[in-house]
Amino acid sequence: PPCNPGFAKGNSSTCQPCPYGFYSNGSACLSCPEGTEPVLGLEYKWWNVLPPNMETTVLSGINFEYKGIAGSWEVAGDYIYTAAGASDSDFMILTLVVPGFSPPSPVLEDTESREVARITFVFETLCSIGCELYFMVGVNSHTNTPVETWTGSTGKQSYTYLVEKNATMSFTWAFQRTPYHEAGRRFTSDVAKLYSINVTNVQGGVASFCRRCAPQPTGSCAPCSPGSAVDPSSGTCQPCPPGTYLRGHPSDGTPTCHPCGPGTRSNQLRSLCYNNCSLALALPGRMLHFEFPSLGQGAGVGTGPSFTPKGLRYSHHFRLSLCGHQGRKMASCADNVTAGLGGPARVVTSYVCQAILVPPDVTSARAAVSSQPVSLGDHLLGVTTSSVLDGIVSPPELFPPSHPDLPDIIFFFRSNDMTQPCSGGRATTIRLRCDPLRVGTGTLAVPSKCPEGTCDGCTFHFLWVTAEGCPRCSSSHHRPIVGACIGGVQKTTYVWREPRLCHGGDALPPQVIQACRSVDFWLKVGISTGTCVAVLLAALAAYFWKKTQKLEYKYSKLVMDAAARETDATSPDSCAIMEGEDAEDELLFATEMSLFGKLKALTAKRMPDGFDSVPLKTSSSSTDREL
Numbered sequence: 001p002p003c004n005p006g007f008a009k010g011n012s013s014t015c016q017p018c019p020y021g022f023y024s025n026g027s028a029c030l031s032c033p034e035g036t037e038p039v040l041g042l043e044y045k046w047w048n049v050l051p052p053n054m055e056t057t058v059l060s061g062i063n064f065e066y067k068g069i070a071g072s073w074e075v076a077g078d079y080i081y082t083a084a085g086a087s088d089s090d091f092m093i094l095t096l097v098v099p100g101f102s103p104p105s106p107v108l109e110d111t112e113s114r115e116v117a118r119i120t121f122v123f124e125t126l127c128s129i130g131c132e133l134y135f136m137v138g139v140n141s142h143t144n145t146p147v148e149t150w151t152g153s154t155g156k157q158s159y160t161y162l163v164e165k166n167a168t169m170s171f172t173w174a175f176q177r178t179p180y181h182e183a184g185r186r187f188t189s190d191v192a193k194l195y196s197i198n199v200t201n202v203q204g205g206v207a208s209f210c211r212r213c214a215p216q217p218t219g220s221c222a223p224c225s226p227g228s229a230v231d232p233s234s235g236t237c238q239p240c241p242p243g244t245y246l247r248g249h250p251s252d253g254t255p256t257c258h259p260c261g262p263g264t265r266s267n268q269l270r271s272l273c274y275n276n277c278s279l280a281l282a283l284p285g286r287m288l289h290f291e292f293p294s295l296g297q298g299a300g301v302g303t304g305p306s307f308t309p310k311g312l313r314y315s316h317h318f319r320l321s322l323c324g325h326q327g328r329k330m331a332s333c334a335d336n337v338t339a340g341l342g343g344p345a346r347v348v349t350s351y352v353c354q355a356i357l358v359p360p361d362v363t364s365a366r367a368a369v370s371s372q373p374v375s376l377g378d379h380l381l382g383v384t385t386s387s388v389l390d391g392i393v394s395p396p397e398l399f400p401p402s403h404p405d406l407p408d409i410i411f412f413f414r415s416n417d418m419t420q421p422c423s424g425g426r427a428t429t430i431r432l433r434c435d436p437l438r439v440g441t442g443t444l445a446v447p448s449k450c451p452e453g454t455c456d457g458c459t460f461h462f463l464w465v466t467a468e469g470c471p472r473c474s475s476s477h478h479r480p481i482v483g484a485c486i487g488g489v490q491k492t493t494y495v496w497r498e499p500r501l502c503h504g505g506d507a508l509p510p511q512v513i514q515a516c517r518s519v520d521f522w523l524k525v526g527i528s529t530g531t532c533v534a535v536l537l538a539a540l541a542a543y544f545w546k547k548t549q550k551l552e553y554k555y556s557k558l559v560m561d562a563a564a565r566e567t568d569a570t571s572p573d574s575c576a577i578m579e580g581e582d583a584e585d586e587l588l589f590a591t592e593m594s595l596f597g598k599l600k601a602l603t604a605k606r607m608p609d610g611f612d613s614v615p616l617k618t619s620s621s622s623t624d625r626e627l
Contacts, residue, residue, distance in 0.1 A: 003028035005043045008204025023207040033361030035235055038207030045196040047075035054096050061089030061176060079195045084188045088177040091134075094194070096171045100203040101163065117163040117201040119171055124156040127190045131177045137161065138170040147346065149372070156195070159414055169197075212254040227270035240270040258563060261382025261389070261412075265381045267327045273381050279409060286476055290409065291504070292432070292468035294441055297322030300333050301444035301462065303355065303452055316452055317357045317370070320430060320444070320462065322411055328381075333373035337565060349411050352377035352428045352460070354453075359392050376460050377413025377428040384410060394429035398447040399463045407502045408433050409469060422458035429463045434470035436503050441468025472505030485516035 001195070003015035003026045009555040010016040018029035023038050026046070044051060055071045074083050100433040103115045125133050132151050136144035147161060161512040163169060175192040175603035186529040199205075213221040214231045214237045224230055224237035229246060230237045240246055240257035245266045248255040260266055260273035267274060305313050321330035333353035335346040337355050348355075354376055358369040387394045394410050402408050409432040415425050433441065445463045446453040453460045475499070483491040492512040496502075 002046065004046050005208030006041075006384055017206045022312055023210050025208060032207075034208035035215065035221065037213045037223070038210050039200075040202055040205040040207055041198065041200045042098070042202045042205050043196070043198045043208055046076060050075055052079075052095075053098070054094065057093045058085060059093055059174070061087065061091060061356045062177065063506045073194075075444035079193045081191050081193045081214075082175045083263075084185060085177075085453035086185075087189045088182075088185055088188075089179060089181050090176070090189075092175045092192070094173045096197065096199075098169045098171070098199055098202055099409060100168060101166050101201045102203045103166070103201050113592035114165050115162050117199060119163065119199045120158060120160045122156065122158045122195040123150075123173075124193045125150060125175075126193075127177070128246070129155065129178055129188055129190070131175065131187070132179075133192050134174040134176075135161070136172040136174065136394035137157070137461070139165060140167050141170070144170065144172050145346065151488060152526070154420070160188045160417075197517045205555070216554045224255075227268075229255055240266070246272050263383030264380060264385045268270070272327045272379070274325075274380055275323040275328040275411070279383055281385065281409070281471070288471035289474075290469070290471050292322070292466075293324065295322045295432075295464070295466070296330070296376070298352075298436060299441045299444055299464075301446065303446060306452075309600075312358070312360050314356055314358045316354055316446075318352065318354050318376075318460075318462070320352050320464075322351070322430065322432075322464075329378075330552075333370065335371050335373050336367075337369060337371045346373065348373040348375050350378055351380060352415075352430075354460075354528070375415045376426050378416045379410040379414050381414055382476050383412075386410070389415070390598070391424065392427045392429060394461060395462050396433065397447075398455075399431060399451060401498070402430065402433055403501060404473070406434055423454075424458075427459045428462070429459065430464055432469040433463060434467070434501055435465045435504070436467050436470055436500055438465055439467045442468065467503040470501060470503035474506055477502040478508055487517055490514055490516035494548075543551060548597075574596060 003009060005022070005026050006024055006339065007015040007017055007026060008024045008029045018024045022029040022031055023036060024030065042053075050056070056170070062488050071088075072083055072085065073080050073094045078135050080094070085092055123133070125131060130152055132149060134146055134153075135148045138144040145610070148159065152173065161171075173192070173194065174367060175252045177187040177190045210234075212232075213223050214221050214230055215235060215616075225245060228237040228239045230236070243266055244257040244259050246255045248259040257270070263279050264273040264275050277291065277296050281288045281290065295572070298319060300319045302318070303316040307313055317333070319331035319333055329349045331351055331353050332347050332349045333355035334348075335355070352375070353373055355370045355373040358371070359578050360366060360368050381390050382394070387396055387410065389410075389412045392412050392414070394412075396402075396408075410431040411428075411432065413428040413430075415427070417426055443463050445465070446459055447455070447463075449455065455461075473496075478494045478496050481493045481495055492514075494509045494511075496508070523557045534622050547577075
């Protein structure tokens with residue numbers, strides 16, 4: 001097999017580390033190109049011999065004394081595994097010592113930039129009963145502190161531990177086949193395997209690749225300051241603009257600026273994106289504004305009781321923090337088992353974390369025992385109303401339906417811990433739902449179908465119902481009610497629309513009082529106007545009736561005169577009432593005229609001389625004459 005990355009075979013056919021400024025994938029040492037620098041670390045993935053900075057030993061499981069026996073772990077080319085041992089209860093120990101670290105940039109007091117280095121290893125356990133694999137960390141040769149424990153058979157998976165202190169560190173793996181003290185060796189086939197170990201930023205380490213860096217006046221090359229990235233075109237360091245963050249750790253290559261997810265903003269150091277406990281949501285025809293500062297302090301939720309095969313009661317407890325604090329993680333879960341044994345308690349700090357709680361009445365302890373803390377959310381990916389983001393799905397059917405006019409706000413988180421079933425890391429979705437009656441932090445719940453918070457072991461789902469999840473009240477959330485006009489006064493009162501789906505913000509407008517005219521007033525005005533119109537119409541009718549009577553009289557008299565002078569063909573000079581004639585003389589009609597005849601007489605054609613033309617019927621002729 002080839003050498004490990006950063007090493008190459010020398011003249012003696014043994015693997016030798018490449019000098020500074022060179023890198024290797026295990027075959028030959030190559031010089032880093034101009035404008036780049038080597039990324040120092042230690043990576044072991046070929047196990048031909050045990051590296052010089054690693055040692056093995058055996059710890060008795062009975063009296064906890066070192067037996068001074070080497071060879072508890074043996075190399076096998078592709079991996080290193082635990083040997084049989086003298087007793088099944090012995091601890092098979094493997095230790096890696098790192099003298100110190102050389103981080104590429106100063107460690108600042110920021111959530112994501114406190115990392116000095118990281119160690120990642122791929123492992124697997126094959127057990128017939130309840131074997132255990134412990135991973136422990138020691139600082140400056142002090143007692144090792146357990147960091148993580150795996151029980152029983154585990155599939156091939158990866159684990160990463162972040163180092164936040166620059167000191168001499170020791171990393172220890174201890175494997176115990178069974179905690180029971182029995183004579184003989186019954187479980188020699190139970191084994192733990194380590195496939196690879198990768199430690200970054202190791203002082204005096206070797207490089208497997210080179211990263212871009214900014215040239216210095218002295219001719220050397222240095223990484224960019226926090227919040228800046230190398231511009232590929234100019235080769236100089238440029239700060240990341242607002243709304244972007246520096247993605248990629250320097251130990252993984254050249255970091256670049258990437259845009260933040262929806263509903264988030266970048267912090268001052270451009271090291272992460274966070275939500276500042278507010279959100280502007282655009283819906284059809286309106287814009288909603290949310291503010292939830294109370295949720296930045298975090299909250300907790302526990303699941304129902306579960307029981308081990310022996311009847312031991314326990315439950316899962318979750319801590320969550322959503323927003324604010326410039327992206328600092330405010331949720332913490334502790335392992336107080338080691339604290340009870342005299343060691344320091346291990347605390348996991350994250351946006352979302354989980355621990356197993358055993359009540360005090362079960363363990364006869366003063367307080368509940370918390371163990372196995374794990375992070376479920378190290379990065380906030382975005383805040384949106386969509387059910388899918390970056391490959392993470394939040395099924396809406398896991399919880400009761402929300403109001404159709406106001407969708408849930410969903411926070412998407414992803415953790416750094418990657419396991420074999422969760423190759424992309426664990427993820428968490430938190431649905432924020434509006435309920436104006438639940439003030440403060442409200443209530444947290446897990447899906448009823450998945451009482452442990454997850455349905456697949458990789459993605460956890462929560463429903464957070466609180467008044468803080470409601471939009472700020474505005475003019476679109478209330479409506480006016482106009483009262484009747486009573487005594488010349490009309491009142492307009494504003495009330496909330498039902499159901500009320502807002503919290504805080506603008507208060508209801510005050511009651512508006514204005515002068516008005518009542519219905520009785522307008523009724524009186526209508527009656528008076530109607531009476532006046534009726535009188536006017538009656539007067540007009542009387543006037544036109546009188547005028548019609550005069551015209552009828554003229555016509556009747558004209559007909560009588562024409563009948564008296566049947567033999568005379570001359571026409572009367574005028575139909576008008578002459579001086580001395582009495583318009584009120586009583587007339588006797590020989591024949592009765594019909595209504596049609598009267599109308600025809602009224603609409604007769606007027607002659608140019610100002611008189612009306614009337615057709616007359618004489619006794620001597622059947623033809624009409626026109627006068």
